[in-house]
């Protein structure tokens with residue numbers, strides 16, 4: 536009888552502890568922030584516009600902060616609080632667009648934009664979440680090829696024009712020579728005639 540009661544009490548304690556834990560978890564969850572980074576690795580080419588796409592969700596109003604970390608150091612890009620303020624660092628003015636879901640668009644990326652992008656979403660009650668996106672930026676080899684092709688076409692056109700010009704020169708020289716030949720022929724005839732007259 537006694538042991539059975541003890542068991543029941545222990546069961547009740549375990550139940551209470553579980554309930555308390557569950558309640559604590561339930562209380563904490565609404566304060567938590569979640570962040571989804573669908574594409575944590577982006578390959579881009581120079582001069583491209585890229586979207587650092589994320590989606591955060593939380594109950595209150597969150598503060599979003601983006602930082603860039605590379606071998607040149609850490610730079611703060613932008614910090615904003617939905618409906619409150621937006622603070623874009625001077626280095627990124629006119630280059631950054633922010634979105635409601637926490638994403639940012641970076642215009643006209645260069646080699647220096649490669650590196651790590653860290654997003655921190657801080658919720659009103661102090662909890663925060665982090666996310667990382669790695670950006671690789673490649674130079675466009677195709678542009679060099681384009682230049683070579685343009686140069687080749689230009690040179691071909693120039694040589695074609697030169698060939699035409701030379702052909703024309705040759706032709707006109709031939710015509711000129713023919714004319715002068717005729718002329719000299721006629722003058723000699725005239726001279727001959729003159730000598731005959733004399």
Ligand SMILES: *[C@@H]1O[C@H](CO)[C@@H](O)[C@H](O)[C@H]1NC(C)=O
Pocket residue numbers: 576577578671
């Ligand atoms: C980016 O390029 C690397 C190789 O340089 C490749 O392994 C990776 O899958 C690429 N990522 C994307 C998202 O295209």
Ligand SMILES: *[C@@H]1O[C@H](CO)[C@@H](O)[C@H](O)[C@H]1NC(C)=O
Pocket residue numbers: 571573586588589590634635636637638
């Ligand atoms: C965030 O919003 C932008 C703009 O509306 C959208 O292009 C992007 O796909 C969104 N990101 C996610 C992860 O939903």
Ligand SMILES: *[C@@H]1O[C@H](CO)[C@@H](O)[C@H](O)[C@H]1NC(C)=O
Pocket residue numbers: 614620622
């Ligand atoms: C905006 O950025 C400037 C310079 O980084 C800083 O002095 C200022 O306190 C920031 N404002 C807010 C509201 O974060």
